[in-house]
Structure formats: structure tokens, C-alpha cells
Amino acid sequence: MSAKRVLASAPAKIILFGEHSVVYGKPAIAAAIDLRTYVRAEFNDTGAIKIEAHDIRTPGLIVSFTEDSIYFESDYGKAAEVLGYVREAIELVKEEADVNGRGITVSITSQIPVGAGLGSSAAVAVATIGAVSRLLGLELSNEEVGKLGHKVELLVQGASSGIDPTVSAIGGFIHYKGGKFGHLPFMELPIVVGYTGSSGSTKELVAMVRRNYEEMPEIFEPILNSMGRLVDKAKDVITSDLDRELKFQTLGKLMNINHGLLDALGVSTKKLSELVYAARTAGALGAKITGAGGGGCMYALAPGKQSEVATAITIAGGTPMVTRISREGLRIEEVEV
Ligand SMILES: Nc1ncnc2c1ncn2[C@@H]1O[C@H](COP(=O)(O)OP(=O)(O)O)[C@@H](O)[C@H]1O
Ligand SMILES: C[C@@](O)(CCOP(=O)(O)O)CC(=O)O
Numbered sequence: 586m587s588a589k590r591v592l593a594s595a596p597a598k599i600i601l602f603g604e605h606s607v608v609y610g611k612p613a614i615a616a617a618i619d620l621r622t623y624v625r626a627e628f629n630d631t632g633a634i635k636i637e638a639h640d641i642r643t644p645g646l647i648v649s650f651t652e653d654s655i656y657f658e659s660d661y662g663k664a665a666e667v668l669g670y671v672r673e674a675i676e677l678v679k680e681e682a683d684v685n686g687r688g689i690t691v692s693i694t695s696q697i698p699v700g701a702g703l704g705s706s707a708a709v710a711v712a713t714i715g716a717v718s719r720l721l722g723l724e725l726s727n728e729e730v731g732k733l734g735h736k737v738e739l740l741v742q743g744a745s746s747g748i749d750p751t752v753s754a755i756g757g758f759i760h761y762k763g764g765k766f767g768h769l770p771f772m773e774l775p776i777v778v779g780y781t782g783s784s785g786s787t788k789e790l791v792a793m794v795r796r797n798y799e800e801m802p803e804i805f806e807p808i809l810n811s812m813g814r815l816v817d818k819a820k821d822v823i824t825s826d827l828d829r830e831l832k833f834q835t836l837g838k839l840m841n842i843n844h845g846l847l848d849a850l851g852v853s854t855k856k857l858s859e860l861v862y863a864a865r866t867a868g869a870l871g872a873k874i875t876g877a878g879g880g881g882c883m884y885a886l887a888p889g890k891q892s893e894v895a896t897a898i899t900i901a902g903g904t905p906m907v908t909r910i911s912r913e914g915l916r917i918e919e920v921e922v
């Protein structure tokens with residue numbers, strides 16, 4: 586049954602191990618975290634799709650002032666591009682249901698920094714698909730929403746492994762490889778996320794790695810293979826019966842190796858590496874980029890040292906975020922019928 590108004594939310598994620606190599610079919614491990622994007626969907630009488638994106642800065646904004654007036658113009662191409670994930674998400678759901686000529690208004694508010702490696706693109710796609718599909722009376726499982734979210738990322742970015750929309754839709758702690766995924770045993774992870782304050786575009790970074798790979802496959806192939814192997818090792822450690830401290834020590838070492846390999850791929854920046862080294866010096870067992878890189882965030886594994894690591898990240902010029910793993914993925918918050 587269709588509804589009058591629906592509010593849905595979907596979480597951000599961190600990639601614990603295996604970003605970029607996951608695009609080449611290698612395994613990766615990710616966890617949903619407790620920052621969310623909220624999407625409200627309702628019908629309107631205009632017949633149009635209306636998107637209110639409250640947290641997106643409008644690129645290409647031109648403002649003309651006179652003494653008694655103010656006139657705004659926008660570079661519509663750039664503005665349309667930035668809303669690509671939301672538009673494609675709505676279009677995909679509309680293909681599955683009968684809208685009967687009705688318009689849909691989608692209003693977005695988000696706690697997730699954009700272009701920061703925390704999966705804001707996947708969260709906005711998943712929450713939009715969740716809200717609009719429920720509005721139109723479609724009964725989609727969270728896994729199905731994750732699959733549609735992957736389609737959205739493929740349409741907008743040209744390439745996507747699908748790990749981000751999957752973990753945002755189903756929540757928790759997951760192992761992912763070539764579209765197949767499963768939950769790993771839930772673990773509280775004493776992590777600190779450090780935000781550089783700058784952003785990177787996943788579309789551009791994934792394309793850059795692809796160009797480098799095509800130019801020098803004999804160099805890039807072994808790096809990607811090593812990333813895959815270290816994820817296998819991390820999975821063995823996580824699912825083993827070792828005690829927590831020993832698990833964290835090995836996972837920390839693997840994070841540091843993964844960061845070095847991501848640097849070799851060319852996706853780190855001076856600021857990201859400064860935050861990574863600051864965290865390690867303050868006692869983190871491991872620290873690495875999370876997500877596409879080129880700016881954005883790193884995360885550190887710091888049992889018993891979270892506040893020291895957060896302080897070190899601040900001193901190094903970053904913004905620390907102490908966050909927890911979210912067991913819940915896509916959530917339908919309210920339905921008005
Ligand atoms: N709150 C939001 N509203 C609308 N679009 C969003 C929002 N958050 C993210 N996006 C879309 O996702 C893009 C960023 O995605 P991406 O480059 O994959 O970085 P990340 O997923 O790491 O944040 C933004 O440029 C925008 O198109
Ligand atoms: C680089 C990549 O592995 C993760 C990108 O994550 P984010 O968009 O930077 O949050 C791309 C992908 O898996 O599709």
C-alpha cells in the first residue's frame with residue numbers, strides 16, 4: 586500500500602580493509618557507523634520530482650546584488666551532477682512502480698560529511714530508495730535496496746564495487762567480495778575517525794587508479810593482490826578465537842600495511858598521512874585511510890587510547906570523530922498513510 590509521507594535513514598560506513606582493490610573483485614571488510622542520512626519522501630501536486638538537498642553546497646553559484654535586490658543564478662550542469670545519486674535513485678524506483686503522474690518531493694538532511702570516504706553517496710542513495718519505494722508501496726528487502734543502491738553508484742560513478750550501498754542497507758560488520766557478502770561476528774571496535782576537512786571524489790579517484798593500473802598492470806596487480814590477501818588474513822583473525830587484545834594487535838599491523846599499499850596506489854594525501862602518523866604516535870595499534878582517499882578520512886584502531894588519539898588528530902589539524910558500529914542499516918523511521 587502506498588503512503589502519504591515516509592521518512593527513512595541509512596548509515597555511513599568505514600572500510601576497515603580493502604578499498605579500491607574491492608573494485609577489482611578482491612575481498613573487503615566494512616562496517617556501518619552511527620552517522621546517518623535522513624530522507625523524507627512525499628507526493629506533490631506538480632507532477633515534478635523535487636529534491637531539497639539541505640547539506641549540499643551548490644557548485645557554480647552566482648549572486649548579483651543591486652542596492653535593493655539580490656539575484657541568484659546557478660551553473661545548472663554542476664548542480665544537476667551533484668544531485669546525480671538522488672535523481673538516479675528516484676528514477677530506478679519509479680521504474681518499478683506506477684506513479685500515476687504524481688510528483689514526488691524528496692528532502693534530505695545528513696550527518697555524514699560529503700566526499701570524506703564515509704559513504705555519503707551510498708547512504709543518500711539507500712535512504713532515498715528506501716523512502717521512495719515505501720512511499721510507492723513497494724516491499725523491498727534491505728538487501729534489494731542495497732542492490733539498487735549499487736546500480737545507482739554504477740550509473741553515477743561508472744565503477745563501484747557495491748560494498749558501500751550493501752553495508753549501508755544491511756548494517757553491521759560485513760565481508761564483501763564480487764557482489765557476495767555476509768555478516769562477520771559483531772565486534773565493538775575502539776576506533777577514532779579523523780577527518781582532514783577536505784574532500785575527494787570517489788568517481789575521480791577510482792578512475793585515476795584504473796588509469797594507473799592500465800598503464801602499469803605488472804606493478805599494480807601485485808599491490809591489489811596483496812590487499813586481497815591482507816583482507817583474507819584480517820577475516821581469519823576476526824573470526825578466530827584469539828582474545829581481543831591479540832586480535833587488535835594483528836588487525837592494527839594489517840591496517841598499517843593496507844595504508845602503505847593505498848599510498849602506493851596514489852590515493853593518500855599529505856594531510857591524511859599526517860593524521861595517520863599522529864594517531865600511531867599517540868598509541869594507535871594501526872591507522873589507515875578509509876574510503877576512496879584524496880582527502881576525506883582516516884581511521885585508527887586505538888584500544889584504551891581513544892582520547893589520546895583524538896587529541897593527536899586535533900593537534901595535527903584534523904577533526905576526530907569517536908564513532909560506534911551501527912548494527913542497523915536502512916531504517917524506515919516514520920510512515921504516514
Ligand atoms: N546529503 C546529500 N544530499 C545529496 N547528495 C549527496 C549527499 N551526500 C552525498 N551526496 C552525493 O554523494 C557525492 C559524494 O560521494 P563520493 O564521491 O562517493 O564520496 P563519499 O561517498 O565518500 O562521501 C556528493 O558529491 C553528492 O553527489
Ligand atoms: C574506493 C571504493 O572502494 C570505496 C569508496 O568509498 P567512498 O565513496 O569514498 O566512501 C570504491 C568502491 O568500492 O566502489
Ligand SMILES: [Mg+2]
Nearest residue numbers: 704706707787
Ligand atoms: Mg561514495
